[in-house]
Amino acid sequence: MPQLQFSSVAKSYGDTQVLEPFDASVDSGEFLVLLGPSGCGKSTLLRMIAGLTEITSGELLFDGETVNEWDVRKRDIAFVFQSYALYPQMTVRQNIAFPLVMDRMKPWQHLPILGSIIRSRLMHRPEIAGEVDRIAEQLSLVPYLDRRPGALSGGQRQRVALARSLVRDPSLYLLDEPLSNLDAKLRTQMRVDITALHQKVGKTFVYVTHDQIEAMTMATRIIVMDHGRIQQIGTPDEVYDNPANTFVATFVGSPAMNLISPDIVAAHPTAFEPGIAASGAIVGVRPEHLMLADEGAPGLPVTVEVVERTGAEAIIACQPQGQEGDESRILVRASHTQRRVMGEACVLQLDPAHVSLFDAATGVRVPQTSTVG
Amino acid sequence: MTATANPRVSRSPRLRLTRALRGVATPAALLIAPMVLLAFMVFWPLLQQIWISLTDARLTNPGGGSFVGLENFEALMAGTALPQVLANTLAYTLGSTGLALVMGTLAALVVNTRFRGHGFVKGVLASPWAIPPVAAASIWLWMFSESRGIFNRIIEGAGGEPVAWLTSEPWAMVSVILVTAWQFAPLVMLVTLSALKSVPDEVAEASRVDGASAVATFTWVVWPHILPTFRLLGILLVIESLRRWDIIAVMTGGGPVMSTSTIVVAIQRQAFQYQEVGMGAAYAMIGITLAVIFALAYLMVERRAEKRNGR
Ligand SMILES: Nc1ncnc2c1ncn2[C@@H]1O[C@H](COP(=O)(O)OP(=O)(O)OP(=O)(O)O)[C@@H](O)[C@H]1O
Ligand SMILES: [Mg+2]
Numbered sequence: 001m002p003q004l005q006f007s008s009v010a011k012s013y014g015d016t017q018v019l020e021p022f023d024a025s026v027d028s029g030e031f032l033v034l035l036g037p038s039g040c041g042k043s044t045l046l047r048m049i050a051g052l053t054e055i056t057s058g059e060l061l062f063d064g065e066t067v068n069e070w071d072v073r074k075r076d077i078a079f080v081f082q083s084y085a086l087y088p089q090m091t092v093r094q095n096i097a098f099p100l101v102m103d104r105m106k107p108w109q110h111l112p113i114l115g116s117i118i119r120s121r122l123m124h125r126p127e128i129a130g131e132v133d134r135i136a137e138q139l140s141l142v143p144y145l146d147r148r149p150g151a152l153s154g155g156q157r158q159r160v161a162l163a164r165s166l167v168r169d170p171s172l173y174l175l176d177e178p179l180s181n182l183d184a185k186l187r188t189q190m191r192v193d194i195t196a197l198h199q200k201v202g203k204t205f206v207y208v209t210h211d212q213i214e215a216m217t218m219a220t221r222i223i224v225m226d227h228g229r230i231q232q233i234g235t236p237d238e239v240y241d242n243p244a245n246t247f248v249a250t251f252v253g254s255p256a257m258n259l260i261s262p263d264i265v266a267a268h269p270t271a272f273e274p275g276i277a278a279s280g281a282i283v284g285v286r287p288e289h290l291m292l293a294d295e296g297a298p299g300l301p302v303t304v305e306v307v308e309r310t311g312a313e314a315i316i317a318c319q320p321q322g323q324e325g326d327e328s329r330i331l332v333r334a335s336h337t338q339r340r341v342m343g344e345a346c347v348l349q350l351d352p353a354h355v356s357l358f359d360a361a362t363g364v365r366v367p368q369t370s371t372v373g
Numbered sequence: 374m375t376a377t378a379n380p381r382v383s384r385s386p387r388l389r390l391t392r393a394l395r396g397v398a399t400p401a402a403l404l405i406a407p408m409v410l411l412a413f414m415v416f417w418p419l420l421q422q423i424w425i426s427l428t429d430a431r432l433t434n435p436g437g438g439s440f441v442g443l444e445n446f447e448a449l450m451a452g453t454a455l456p457q458v459l460a461n462t463l464a465y466t467l468g469s470t471g472l473a474l475v476m477g478t479l480a481a482l483v484v485n486t487r488f489r490g491h492g493f494v495k496g497v498l499a500s501p502w503a504i505p506p507v508a509a510a511s512i513w514l515w516m517f518s519e520s521r522g523i524f525n526r527i528i529e530g531a532g533g534e535p536v537a538w539l540t541s542e543p544w545a546m547v548s549v550i551l552v553t554a555w556q557f558a559p560l561v562m563l564v565t566l567s568a569l570k571s572v573p574d575e576v577a578e579a580s581r582v583d584g585a586s587a588v589a590t591f592t593w594v595v596w597p598h599i600l601p602t603f604r605l606l607g608i609l610l611v612i613e614s615l616r617r618w619d620i621i622a623v624m625t626g627g628g629p630v631m632s633t634s635t636i637v638v639a640i641q642r643q644a645f646q647y648q649e650v651g652m653g654a655a656y657a658m659i660g661i662t663l664a665v666i667f668a669l670a671y672l673m674v675e676r677r678a679e680k681r682n683g684r
Contacts (some may be wrong), residue, residue, distance in 0.1 A: 052578050072581040079582040085575035089597035098593070099583040110589040112596065164583070 002062035002172060002204060003028040004049065009058035011044055011228075018044055021058055022230040024223065028063075031198050031205045033215040036225035037251070042208040043082055045225075046174050049206060050079050062172075075172065078165035082176040082208075084157045086149040092160050093123070093132060093145040099168045100128045135163045138193065140186075154181045162190070166197065173198075173205045179214065191218060212252055216240065224248050243356060246363035249284045255315060255331045257284045262360050264300075264320050264328065271300040273352050281366050284356035287333035291349045292316065292340060299347035302330065304340045316340055318348065419661075426654035432644065438651050445655035454631065454639070458656075462615065462635040462663065464546060465553070469617075470610040472554035474603065477561020482591075484562070485569045495566075502559035510623035513552045514539070517624070542632045545625045549633050553620050557610050564606055568599040601678065608671040615664050636660040 004026040011019035019041045026032045034042040047053035048060065051072040059066050067075065078099075087095050101122050109118045122128060136142050139159040149157055158181045165173070175194075179187045195218050198205050209215055215222050216236045224231040224239060224247075231251075232244035243249035249257040260283040269277040276283060293299060302318035316332045330348065340346065357366040426445055430438025449455045484495045501509065516523045517538035525535040538548045572595055580590040618637040621627060627634040627642065634642070636656055644653025 050582065052582075072578070073584055073586075077582060079579070081575050081579060083573075083575050085573065085579040087576060087579070087594060087597075090593075098580070098585075102580075102584040102589060105589070107586065107588065110586070110592045112592060115592055164579075168583075 003064075004032075004204065004206075005061040005064070007059045007061070009048065009060055010056050011041070011048060011053065012056045017228060019048075019228045020230075024230065024233055026204065026206070026221065028204055029202045031195075031207065031218055031220045033219035033222045034206065034208045034225060035210065035212065035215045035222055035252070036231075037210060040225045041228045042210075042225060043176055046079075046176050046206060046208050049172075050077055050174050051075050052079075076170050077172045077174055078168050078170040080161050080165045080175040080178040082180075084149075084161040086157060086160055086164075088149055091146050091148055092136075092141060092152070094119075095149065095160055096132045096135060096141075096163045096167055097123050097128055098164065100131060103168075104128075131167055135167045139163050139190075155183065155186070158182060159186075169201070171203060173203060173207075175205070176208045177210070178207075179209075180211075194218065212254065215252075222252075224251065226251070241354075242365070243284070244365050246282065246284070246358050249356065249358070253286060255287050255333070257286050257356070258290070258330045259284050259358070260300075260320075260330065261328065264323065267322075268300050268320075270298065271348070272350065273355075275368075276355065276357065279357060279366065280360060281357040282360055282363070283350075284358055285350050286354065287315065287331045289351040289354040290330070290332040291351070292318070292332055292334060292338065293347045293349055295345050295347060297347045297349070299349040302346055302348045304342055304344045304346060305329065307340055307342065309336055312336060314338060318346065320348075321345070422654050422657055422661075425651055426658050428651045430650040430654075432648035432650055441651070445652050446658075448652065449655055449659070454634075455659075457631055458634050458636055458639045459659075461546070461631075461633060462660075465550060465617075465621075465633070465635050466611055466614045468546075468550040469553035469557060469614045470607060472550060473557035473561050473610055474607060476554060477558040477606075478565050478603075480558065480562040481565035481569055485566060495562075498562055499559040501555055502563075504556075506556060506617075506619040507623055509556055510552060510620045513548070513555075514624055517548055539625050540629050542629065545629060545633050549621050549624055552624065553614060553617060556620070557613070561606055561610075564602060565599060568602040569595065572598045601675075604671065604674060604678075608667060611667050612664055615660060615667075636663070 004024075006022060006024045008021040008023060009019070010017065010021040034045060036042055044053060048055050051067070051070055051074075055068050060068055062070075062075070087098065090098065101119050104122055105115075105118065109115055123132075132145075133142075136145055139162060141156070141159055141163060144152060144156060144160075149160065152160065158178065162175075162178050165175070165178075178194075179190050182190060191214060194205075194207075198218075207214075207218060219236050221233065222236055222239050223233050224244075226247050232239055232248045234242075234244075239248060239252055243252065243257065246259055249259065262280050262282060265272055265277055265283055266280075272283065292302075292304075295301070301321045303321060304316060304318050306317040308315040308317070312335075314334050314336050316334055316338070318330050318332065320328055320330065332348070334340075355368075357368055358364065359366055425438070427440055427442060428438030429441045429444070480498050484491050484498065504512075515521075519525060519535060519537050519540070522538065524538065529535055536544055538544050577590055577594055580594045585593060615635075616637055617635075618641060621633050621635065621638055622641070625633045627638040636659060640653045640656045640660070643656055644650050
């Protein structure tokens with residue numbers, strides 16, 4: 001259960017840099033989530049930890065030891081491939097048992113015909129058969145154990161991939177979007193199961209996803225990435241409450257954090273705290289930290305555009321008066337008892353304790369001084 | 374009912390008829406040409422061959438022999454030549470196929486590791502394939518030469534006794550097998566190489582993650598993947614070496630004392646040297662039977678593999 005440390009780790013393919021140098025460290029037993037949009041380099045980073053992709057520059061350390069040159073096998077990992085990478089000529093049972101069988105086979109036993117006999121005898125051993133049955137049960141794969149991957153649906157294949165990696169007892173779990181193809185019910189269940197497994201085994205997990213619910217619920221620490229650059233490293237709460245820049249602010253959270261441009265702030269200085277209005281920064285507020293009040297109250301005058309009820313709550317989209325377009329739209333999360341109708345003029349009030357400021361030019365978070373208590 | 378459900382299905386009976394006809398007519402039209410060609414170029418000569426094998430035709434008048442029933446076959450069964458020719462054929466066919474498969478696969482595995490200059494090595498290893506068999510056999514003839522050949526020079530240099538490569542048993546058979554395999558191996562290498570490249574990278578990586586060594590990855594992941602290609606190569610080479618005549622003819626002429634006479638060599642000798650076309654045809658029938666047995670065995674194995682894959 002290694003502690004991972006990245007020191008100026010970077011990756012390029014030829015001239016294209018897909019991962020910029022970064023430093024980070026992950027404590028032993030953490031559940032690290034790599035979160036970011038498609039193509040940002042999550043799989044590349046995960047494969048570098050696994051030793052499947054070469055590190056172009058920098059050092060990766062497990063428990064203080066440089067592992068750049070370590071073979072995959074030496075790293076003792078479990079890996080779920082984004083593409084599943086099942087063995088097409090083996091049955092589901094043989095796929096799942098493969099890591100267990102490999103652990104128990106001696107080098108000379110890998111001869112074509114002899115090997116097959118030894119493998120099927122190994123697979124009947126209770127410690128292997130029992131493990132395979134247990135994990136197949138957990139992932140509802142029992143009916144498919146004797147099929148080959150070609151005869152399975154995408155979600156079933158993904159479960160086999162997950163089963164094959166969870167059947168072992170490695171020191172490091174690396175999972176690349178392992179739940180992306182499952183239905184909502186199974187995904188929720190697996191989320192709980194993986195979290196429970198993490199708590200039980202206490203090993204280090206690195207989990208790639210672009211699903212922020214997974215990130216927020218499972219992670220003990222999140223690395224948010226975009227365009228090959230690490231945007232922020234922190235606990236789910238830190239990332240959510242104190243986004244490091246406008247990318248993180250809008251990528252994490254659903255609906256995203258509202259970004260109010262300096263022009264609008266300058267046009268309605270009384271609606272904001274004095275320090276904020278003068279700062280010339282972008283103002284970021286989460287939808288749940290906004291309140292709608294009736295016209296005439298102090299605050300930012302807006303017009304209601306859309307009201308979307310989702311049951312317990314409602315998402316109300318409003319437009320600052322005199323503005324139009326997606327850019328300036330502000331979303332408010334309100335109780336479903338709020339009765340607002342389209343076109344209604346209201347006033348938007350901010351919770352000053354939950355306001356983030358971002359530099360208008362760079363998008364980087366501006367540390368707040370005395371303005372907010 | 375179903376027709377009305379789909380507005381695109383024609384409503385008028387005449388249209389429906391043309392459509393139905395078109396469904397059958399197209400494949401039929403496409404099949405007619407090859408069928409006719411096959412009939413003229415394969416089935417007709419085959420029938421002729423069967424007929425000739427039942428006559429006492431001679432080379433001077435190949436079409437004119439008189440019907441002798443199974444006499445040719447009886448003569449073959451009674452003689453001592455047939456068992457030896459069959460044994461030679463099997464040894465030559467399986468020997469050169471097996472050796473070519475092993476050499477070609479090893480070469481493919483080496484080239485596939487992508488060391489510096491692997492493209493060049495691949496080109497060199499593939500070149501025997503491009504040399505005409507007779508020319509190849511002549512080159513080897515020189516290398517196998519008892520007094521001046523490079524092999525004997527090496528053996529003598531190491532203090533050994535020179536070997537009569539082409540004129541003693543069993544070395545004559547070993548030599549022709551070696552040369553034939555040398556000619557086949559590049560094909561095996563190129564085809565196996567493309568099969569190796571079609572193993573998905575991530576599947577091979579998964580086996581490394583799962584703790585498989587390089588050898589284990591080959592046995593459990595790569596080998597099953599290239600096995601169908603390998604079987605196909607096997608049957609192609611078996612059929613090819615069953616009909617191979619040129620290399621043996623140039624190197625040993627079937628000797629010494631018939632020890633490298635395969636069925637094709639025997640056919641040639643019976644039909645053209647002894648001018649007994651009828652006997653030659655009888656040998657040919659046995660050769661065809663062998664080829665059919667190998668082909669059927671291949672098809673059976675293939676069918677079983679397909680069933681196992683659930684297709
Ligand atoms: N072999 C390669 N050569 C060049 N560029 C590559 C190569 N492999 C990946 N890339 C690039 O690296 C970037 C990161 O790829 P990566 O697979 O890590 O993305 P990802 O974050 O996992 O995306 P997704 O969520 O879609 O899986 C992409 O822009 C991709 O085009
Ligand atoms: Mg990916």
